[in-house]
Amino acid sequence: MALISPSRRLRRTPFSEGVEAQGVKAYTVYNRMLLPTVFESPEADYLHLKKHVQVWDVACERQVELIRPDAGKLMQLLTPRDLGKMGEDQCYYVPVVDENGGMLNDPVAVKISDDRWWVSIADSDLLFWVKGLASGLRLNVTVHEPDVSPLGIQGPRSDDLLARVFGDEIRAIRFFRYGWFDFQGRKLAIARSGYSKQGGFEIYVDGSDIGMDLWNALFDAGQDLDVRAGCPNLMERIEGGLLSYGNDMTDQNNPFECGLGKFCNVDRVADFIGRDALLKVAKEGPSQQIRPIAIHGEAVPACDRPWPITIDSEIVGQVTSAAWSPDFHTNVSIGMVDKAHWAAGTKLTIETPDGPRDGSVQERFWI
Known part of the structure; x- marks a missing residue:
C-alpha cells in the first residue's frame, strides 16, 4: 500500500520516537494521530501478545476533559449509562449517542472527581459535539483536549512489568478501576483496562514531556519478560468481540444493535440526549x-x-x-x-x- 505522508495535521505522539526505534512497520490514522498497526507481523504480534507483555502507543485515544461544577451533569447528558453511583476510582465504558440514539462514540469515562472527568474517545470528533452541548445549554463547564496520552500495557505479564516500575500496589487495582501512581514526581492515573482480552492496564500520561522517559523505563524493567512494542491486534480483538467505532458501528446504529444494551439504563437515567429514541428501541427490541x-x-x-x-x-x-x-x-x-x-x-x-x-x-x- 502507499505510504502515509507526515505533516503537522497528522500528529505524532509522545511515544513515536520509541515506536520507531522498535521497528514499526505500519500505521493507521486515528483522531488525526499515528496509531501503529504492525511491528513484526500481524500473526507474530498476536502470538506474542497472548504469551508475554506489550507496550502500546495508544495516545490517539484522545481525552475530552470536562471540568468545573456542571461537568457531572454534562457527562450524564452524553450517555444512557447511569453514572450516579460511580466512584472517583472508577472508569466506565459508556455509549455516547445523538438525539436519534445513534452511536457517536464508545469511550471510557474516567471520573477524576465530581467536577472533573476525562472521556477517552474512539476515533471521532466527539470534542466538538461535547463543546456544542456545553455552549448551547449554557452549562458552567470547560470542555477541552488536555495533554493526556494513554499508554497501554497489555498481555499476561502486564502486572509483573508495571509492579517493577510502580510497585506491587499496582496488582490490587480491580477491573475498570484506577489508582494514582508516582513517576518522576508526577501523579499518573493507571487503570486496569485496555483494548485486548489478555489483561492489562492503561496509563494516562499527563504531560508529553515524560512520554519517552516512561517508555524507556518500561522497556528497561521488562527485558527478561520479553517486553515488546505492540498495538491493538485485529485478530485478537475480533476473537474477543471488541468493537471498533467506525468499522463495526456508526451513528446509524444504536447501542442495542451493537450489543451494548446492558450499558443503557433508560429506565433509571431521566435526562440524556437521545432518551426518547432509546426508550422506543428498549421496548421494541432492535x-x-x-x-x-x-x-x-x-x-x-x-x-x-x-x-x-x-x-x-x-x-x-x-x-x-x-x-x-x-x-x-x-x-x-x-x-x-x-x-x-x-x-x-x-x-x-x-x-x-x-x-x-x-x-x-x-x-x-x-x-
Missing part, C-alpha cells in the same frame, strides 16, 4: 444486532469495506471486521445481522472480495 460469525475456508482478505451477508441471495446483514485466527483455525468476524437470521447456528453466505464464502453465526465470541 431489528438487527452484532453477532460473531465464523467464515469457513482459507484466510480472507482485509475487510476494508462491509461485506454483504446473504441467505438465498437476500441480503440479511454485513460483515464489518474479519481476520484469520491462528488459534481457532478459522476466519473470525463481526457482523450486523437481521433479527430473523441472528440465531446461533444459522448458515450464511458472506460475499467477500475473493468470492462467496460459507459462514455461520456463533453462540459467543471466541475468547
Whole structure:
C-alpha cells in the first residue's frame, strides 16, 4: 500500500520516537494521530501478545476533559449509562449517542472527581459535539483536549512489568478501576483496562514531556519478560468481540444493535440526549444486532469495506471486521445481522472480495 505522508495535521505522539526505534512497520490514522498497526507481523504480534507483555502507543485515544461544577451533569447528558453511583476510582465504558440514539462514540469515562472527568474517545470528533452541548445549554463547564496520552500495557505479564516500575500496589487495582501512581514526581492515573482480552492496564500520561522517559523505563524493567512494542491486534480483538467505532458501528446504529444494551439504563437515567429514541428501541427490541460469525475456508482478505451477508441471495446483514485466527483455525468476524437470521447456528453466505464464502453465526465470541 502507499505510504502515509507526515505533516503537522497528522500528529505524532509522545511515544513515536520509541515506536520507531522498535521497528514499526505500519500505521493507521486515528483522531488525526499515528496509531501503529504492525511491528513484526500481524500473526507474530498476536502470538506474542497472548504469551508475554506489550507496550502500546495508544495516545490517539484522545481525552475530552470536562471540568468545573456542571461537568457531572454534562457527562450524564452524553450517555444512557447511569453514572450516579460511580466512584472517583472508577472508569466506565459508556455509549455516547445523538438525539436519534445513534452511536457517536464508545469511550471510557474516567471520573477524576465530581467536577472533573476525562472521556477517552474512539476515533471521532466527539470534542466538538461535547463543546456544542456545553455552549448551547449554557452549562458552567470547560470542555477541552488536555495533554493526556494513554499508554497501554497489555498481555499476561502486564502486572509483573508495571509492579517493577510502580510497585506491587499496582496488582490490587480491580477491573475498570484506577489508582494514582508516582513517576518522576508526577501523579499518573493507571487503570486496569485496555483494548485486548489478555489483561492489562492503561496509563494516562499527563504531560508529553515524560512520554519517552516512561517508555524507556518500561522497556528497561521488562527485558527478561520479553517486553515488546505492540498495538491493538485485529485478530485478537475480533476473537474477543471488541468493537471498533467506525468499522463495526456508526451513528446509524444504536447501542442495542451493537450489543451494548446492558450499558443503557433508560429506565433509571431521566435526562440524556437521545432518551426518547432509546426508550422506543428498549421496548421494541432492535431489528438487527452484532453477532460473531465464523467464515469457513482459507484466510480472507482485509475487510476494508462491509461485506454483504446473504441467505438465498437476500441480503440479511454485513460483515464489518474479519481476520484469520491462528488459534481457532478459522476466519473470525463481526457482523450486523437481521433479527430473523441472528440465531446461533444459522448458515450464511458472506460475499467477500475473493468470492462467496460459507459462514455461520456463533453462540459467543471466541475468547
